Every structure is written in C-alpha cells, then in structure tokens.
Amino acid sequence: MSENDNKKKNTEDRFLAEENKQRIVISPEGEEITINPLEDYFCDERPEIVAPKNKVVEKFLNWARAESLWVLGFGTGCGSIEIPPLLTPRFDAFRFGVQMRPTPRQSSVIIISGYLAVKTLKRVIRSYEQMQSPKYVIALGSCTINGGMYYDSYNTINRLDYYIPVDTYVTGCMPRPEALLAGFNHLKERIKAGKAEGANEYAEKFDWYKANQKKIIKDWNMPDYNW
Amino acid sequence: MQKIIDKLNTIFEISDIIEDSSNFSFLTCKKEQAISMITHLRDIEGFSHFVILSVVDWIEDEKFQLTYILNNPDKKIDIAIRVFIDRNNPIMDSAHHLWQHVATYQRELKEMFGIEFPNSPRLNESFILEGWDNIPPMRRDFDTNKYSEETFFPREGRTTNDPSEYMKNKLYPDEK
Numbered sequence: 511m512s513e514n515d516n517k518k519k520n521t522e523d524r525f526l527a528e529e530n531k532q533r534i535v536i537s538p539e540g541e542e543i544t545i546n547p548l549e550d551y552f553c554d555e556r557p558e559i560v561a562p563k564n565k566v567v568e569k570f571l572n573w574a575r576a577e578s579l580w581v582l583g584f585g586t587g588c589g590s591i592e593i594p595p596l597l598t599p600r601f602d603a604f605r606f607g608v609q610m611r612p613t614p615r616q617s618s619v620i621i622i623s624g625y626l627a628v629k630t631l632k633r634v635i636r637s638y639e640q641m642q643s644p645k646y647v648i649a650l651g652s653c654t655i656n657g658g659m660y661y662d663s664y665n666t667i668n669r670l671d672y673y674i675p676v677d678t679y680v681t682g683c684m685p686r687p688e689a690l691l692a693g694f695n696h697l698k699e700r701i702k703a704g705k706a707e708g709a710n711e712y713a714e715k716f717d718w719y720k721a722n723q724k725k726i727i728k729d730w731n732m733p734d735y736n737w
Numbered sequence: 738m739q740k741i742i743d744k745l746n747t748i749f750e751i752s753d754i755i756e757d758s759s760n761f762s763f764l765t766c767k768k769e770q771a772i773s774m775i776t777h778l779r780d781i782e783g784f785s786h787f788v789i790l791s792v793v794d795w796i797e798d799e800k801f802q803l804t805y806i807l808n809n810p811d812k813k814i815d816i817a818i819r820v821f822i823d824r825n826n827p828i829m830d831s832a833h834h835l836w837q838h839v840a841t842y843q844r845e846l847k848e849m850f851g852i853e854f855p856n857s858p859r860l861n862e863s864f865i866l867e868g869w870d871n872i873p874p875m876r877r878d879f880d881t882n883k884y885s886e887e888t889f890f891p892r893e894g895r896t897t898n899d900p901s902e903y904m905k906n907k908l909y910p911d912e913k
Contacts, residue, residue, distance in 0.1 A: 629867050656892040662882040664874040665866060668889040726888055729868025 526731045554733035557713040560643060568704065575618065575644060576607075576701040579694065582617035583610045584637055587624025589650040589684055601687045606694055614640040619697070622676075624684065625653035625666045631673060632727050638674050639736055643709035646701070648693055649676045652683045659683065672722045675708035738762060738814055741782055749774050753819070760814040771820045772830045775805060779835055784809045784816060787835070790842040792850050796877045799824040801852060805832070822852070831857040849875035 532546040548554075562568040585593065596603040597610065611617040614637045622634065638645070649670050652658035657668035670676055677700060680693035700706040712719060716735075724730055742762065745751055753765040766774055778784040784807035793802040805818045822829055831854040833840040843854040848864045851873040863869065872879050885891070905912070 627865070629865060632867070656895055657885075657889070661891065661895065662885045664879070664881045664884050666889075668885065668891050672890045722890070727868070728870055729863075 530731065548733055552733045552736040554735055556716055556735055557639075557643075557709070559710050559713045561710075562704070572701050572704055576698040578607045579619050579646075579697070580609060580611045580617045581619045581621060582614055582637060582641065583612055584614075584620060584634070585623050586626050586630050586634065587651070587653060589621075589623025592650070592684055592687055592690060593621065593623060596687050596690060601691060603691065603694070606691065606698075608694055614638075615642065617641055618644065619646045619648060621648045621650055621690075622654050622670055623650045625651075625658065625660050625663075626670065627665050628667065628726055629665075631667060631723070632732075635674065635723060635727075636732065636736060644701075644706070645709050646677045646697055646706050647674055647708055648678045648680065648690075648697060650680045650685060650690060650693070652681060655679055655681065667726065673719065675711040675719075677706045677708050741814075741816070744782075745774065745777070748777065761817070762815075763817045763819060765819040765821070768820050768822055768829070771803075771805070771818060772832055772835075774818065775807065775832060776835060778807055778816060782809065783811055786810055787839060788815065790832075790839060790846070792846055792852065792875075794824070794850065794875070794877045795821075796824070801827055801850065803829060803852075827852040829854055831855060833857050849873055851876065 530547045532544065535543050535545055537543055581593075583593075585591075593610075595601055596608070603609070608619075614620075618641065620634070620638055620641065626634065638647070647670075649655065653660055653666065654670040654676070657663075657666065660666040661668060667673065678693050678697045680689050682689055685693075697706065720734060738756075738760065742751070742754060742764070745764070749766055749770050751764050751766055753763070755763040757763060786808040788806040788808050789804075790806075791804050793804070795802060800821045801824055803820045803822065805820070806815060807818070808815050820829070827850070829852060831839075831843060833843065833854075833856075840858050840860075843852075843857045844860055844862070844864050846852045847854065847857075847860050848866055848869070854860060866874070871884065874881065874884075
C-alpha cells in the first residue's frame with residue numbers, strides 16, 4: 511500500500527514533465543490502456559553487488575577490461591575540448607585501446623570533464639546508471655576535486671566523489687591530453703590490480719549517494735535507479 | 738545619429754544622452770515609453786536587429802537598470818536604451834512581440850533576477866536552474882559563497898590568496 515502511495519505521489523509531482531505523467535490512451539482496437547511512464551519505461555530496482563568468483567578468471571577478465579576501454583562521448587565542461595584531440599593521430603588514444611562510444615549502454619568509462627552544473631549532474635547520474643557494470647569514472651580537472659575556480663558558484667558542484675564513485679582523478683586546469691592519457695594508464699593499472707570497484711561501491715553505499723544527489727537536485731522527477 | 742536622437746527627443750522624454758562613439762549612443766527613457774520607443778526605432782528608423790537585453794542591479798538605489806541594445810544594419814549604428822525599474826516591484830513590459838528571441842532573454846532575467854515580464858511566453862519554465870528554491874542568484878544580496886558552502890560539501894584544506902597582497906609581497910618584499 512505504502513509503495514503504491516509512493517508511486518502515486520511520484521506521478522503527482524509538480525516537477526514531473528508532461529510526457530512522464532500517468533495518462534490513459536486508446537489503442538487501435540478501442541481498448542483503454544493506462545500508461546505510467548515511470549513504472550513502464552524505467553526499472554527502479556536497486557543495484558546489486560557483483561562479487562568476484564574465481565581469482566584466476568577474474569584476473570583474466572580484468573586484463574581484458576583494462577585493454578579495451580570504451581568511453582562515453584559525454585562532455586560536461588571545458589574539458590570536453592581536450593577529448594577530440596585524443597583521438598587524432600597526434601595523441602592517438604586508440605593505441606591504448608581507448609575509443610569513444612555514442613551511448614551509455616555500450617560504454618565502460620565516463621569522463622567527467624571539468625565543472626559540473628547541477629542540471630548536468632542529473633544527466634550524468636542517468637547516464638552513469640545506464641552503463642553496464644563494471645564501469646569506471648575518470649574525473650578530469652580541478653573542478654571535480656574541490657570546485658576549482660568555481661568553488662563559490664551557486665550552480666556547480668564542489669566534489670564529484672559525493673555523487674558518483676570516482677576511480678581516477680586527473681589534476682590541472684585544464685589538463686593537457688597527455689595528462690588524460692596518463693590518467694587512462696593509471697586507470698588500467700587499477701583495473702588490472704582489481705582495485706577499480708566503483709560499480710560495487712555505488713551499490714554498497716547506494717543510500718548515501720542517493721541522499722547526496724537528492725540534496726542538491728531539487729526537482730527529482732525520475733525513479734531512484736534507472737538503468 | 739544626431740538626427741535620430743533629435744527626432745526621438747520631440748516624441749519621447751529622453752534624458753542622459755551619452756555618445757560612446759560616433760556610431761553608438763546610450764539613452765535613458767521612462768519605463769512607460771520604453772516599448773513604444775523600441776517599436777518606433779524598429780519600424781521607422783530601421784533598427785531591425787535586437788542585440789541584447791541585460792540588467793544591472795543597483796542595490797544602493799533600489800533599482801534595476803535594463804539595457805536594450807538595437808542595431809541598424811544599413812547605417813551600421815547602435816542605440817542602447819536604458820530603463821530604470823523599481824527593485825522591490827520589478828515588472829517590465831514584455832517586448833517578445835517585436836522579436837521572438839527577446840522571450841528567451843526575458844526568461845533568463847526572470848530566473849536570474851526575478852524580473853516579471855507579464856504575458857511573455859514560457860516565462861516561468863526553468864531555464865538553467867532546475868528546481869531553484871532560493872532568491873534569484875544574480876541579485877547582489879544573494880551570498881553565493883555561503884550558499885555553495887552550505888550545499889555542495891566543500892573539501893577541507895582549500896586556501897586562497899588576495900591577488901593584490903600576494904603580488905605585492907612577491908614583487909616588493911621590502912615595502913611594508
């Protein structure tokens with residue numbers, strides 16, 4: 511009963527976009543169908559911890575994961591300018607097994623490139639949750655570490671690790687593409703050593719992350735976990 | 738330029754004419770006459786391009802200063818029209834019927850300064866700040882540093898230097 515009430519409350523939320531509200535449509539056969547997009551289009555199940563099973567197999571899998579990093583093409587701040595040169599012959603990220611993918615479902619790495627506005631954080635969380643585990647986060651630039659030069663802004667976050675688990679930080683304002691390549695190599699070492707367990711950490715401290723996210727995203731109009 | 742200003746002077750009440758350069762002038766006019774003056778400039782004087790609408794917050798005088806900048810692409814001259822409105826009751830007539838993109842500027846000013854433009858389309862939809870529940874952030878009485886410290890989990894150990902003090906100590910260490 512309480513769960514139903516909760517869902518009902520969700521659908522009556524004043525922040526809810528028009529297309530996400532519960533509505534009745536008539537099918538071509540003339541039947542009345544109730545559509546509740548929050549229930550029908552999203553899954554609001556909690557993430558689960560996936561424990562490593564066999565040491566040898568896990569070591570092989572980690573090697574395979576590290577040598578083929580697929581990066582989500584998602585630019586959040588000024589650092590998104592640093593990513594296109596990475597793919598050009600001068601820096602050539604392909605030789606490290608790094609390539610860009612257009613959708614979160616195909617990617618294993620998300621680069622938070624620079625300052626992050628609250629409005630963008632909402633989209634970052636949705637993209638991050640749609641990625642399949644194991645998934646890794648690279649935080650690029652000072653803004654993701656302590657706010658950088660935007661530390662006193664009303665609309666940019668100060669610390670990224672309060673909202674999503676971060677595996678590698680690359681310092682600088684802005685870091686050059688070489689620094690980003692060094693960050694990729696550091697991430698590879700961590701994956702091979704079995705230390706990059708961001709997705710499991712997110713599942714473990716899920717309530718804490720959600721509380722932090724909801725503290726600053728005031729128009730929360732999506733399910734708690736959408737993947 | 739002078740011809741246009743002289744002609745405007747006969748029709749509207751204009752004060753504080755500042756000639757910035759030979760092709761750019763600032764005028765100050767009354768709140769009630771502003772929109773009709775902009776319409777006159779657009780339709781009769783050929784100022785067909787709307788450049789920008791911006792606001793200055795004069796918190797000491799309790800006033801907002803709106804600046805409309807218009808451009809005449811044929812004669813290559815610009816006119817900036819300044820309008821002062823009351824800060825405690827910030828309502829201004831909308832100009833979205835003259836140029837469509839003015840509505841976007843007005844939406845931004847509604848969000849950042851809380852200025853009302855009655856009947857402007859999509860005025861109350863959030864523009865950048867989704868779900869903002871404080872006073873408009875670009876007003877000068879909004880303390881952005883305090884808000885950031887309370888909201889965004891600041892990291893310990895951050896130090897800042899006053900740039901003038903820092904450079905003084907670095908360049909002239911003997912002078913005190």
